[in-house]
Amino acid sequence: MTPAEVTAYHEAGHAIAYRHFGNRIRSVELFDAGGGFTCGHCWASQDTPLRKAMRSLSGPASEYVATGTVDRDHCRTDLENAARYARDGGIRLDDVWPEALALVDRYQHDIETVAEELLRRGRLDGAAILRLIGPPRTPYRFRDATSWQSPRWAAG
């Protein structure tokens, strides 16, 4: 996978988390330098620490599913943010990671669709993403965290 492809899957992971939780997506963008950016809008009433942490981890989780690893430098900000949100909510980050993986797993097809279009166009706004993959469908259920393996980045 090229760096641009990894970034596209990472950003698509964030995007499907925004879409899933009913948060508005402003845009998702790939930069020439190899980075990317997902800009969304969250409503305070829906902004529980768990959701915030899952939105942060959904990028690294998508990257993990696509490549089998998480680039700690690339994901530093996401991981730091997720850790802060988890701490704020009294949640263990190790319990959020499996939830993020489950979310990414559930929407793998949508992630591929968004990532491929993002690679073609470089930037997608929220409306374009919803045209591609549609609005949120069924509510997400919090599943048993112990049924998933621990992330590699937690060990090192």
Ligand SMILES: [Zn+2]
């Ligand atoms: Zn990210």
